[in-house]
Amino acid sequence: MCPATFAFDVIGKKWNLPILSVLTNNKSVRYNELKRLLPGITGTMLTNCLKELTEHGIVHREQYFEIPPRVEYSLTKSGEELAPIIESIVVWGRNNIEMLQDKMK
Amino acid sequence: MCPATFAFDVIGKKWNLPILSVLTNNKSVRYNELKRLLPGITGTMLTNCLKELTEHGIVHREQYFEIPPRVEYSLTKSGEELAPIIESIVVWGRNNIEMLQDKMK
DNA sequence: CGGTATCCTTCAGGATACTG
């Protein structure tokens, strides 16, 4: 598969950027915490996305066998390399939305 | 709307990154040329995406009233600011896909 | 050439209930 296609698929999934954004701003996040920080996401979607991101080596899943169970999600090395990109996307969004609003006036 | 949400929506649409990627590598592209450079896209989708990107001030549409008609699409100032981001996404994809393939071995 | 209009299909994503 073409690297660009691979990257565009990862970046271009509805919930992936929001999830990665949360993980960029928090060292390690639990499942339900992640869900709380992502208003509108359903459990099914969160699970699917995390699974895919984990398989792609972008997110790390650490399971602690305690009662009650605890699972922590964090960025892998690959995921951390994505962090500055996500940051610049947010910055771009901030600049661009201002331009749009100026036009509306 | 939150700037991050706005940016994630733009970036997170299936065909937007591929389209912007083509426009990043070509100063100005015609409709059918764009379609040819994006294998798999349908006319409907290309039209919808271009319309939305134009409304968001990311893509510029220049119409020449000739016979036969000619329409050129290019990046606006906002769109050009996105170019380095797209480039770094592609670079990230190239590095990451290698890591994935190494794991498969 | 560069679309639009129309109708159709598929699957991403959602709701709910249940489990180790």
Place this chain on the structure above:
DNA sequence: CAGTATCCTGAAGGATACCG
């Protein structure tokens, strides 16, 4: 707590035909 399993809906996306 952190999921699975199941079923379901709607909207993203596709195919086709036609138009300025």
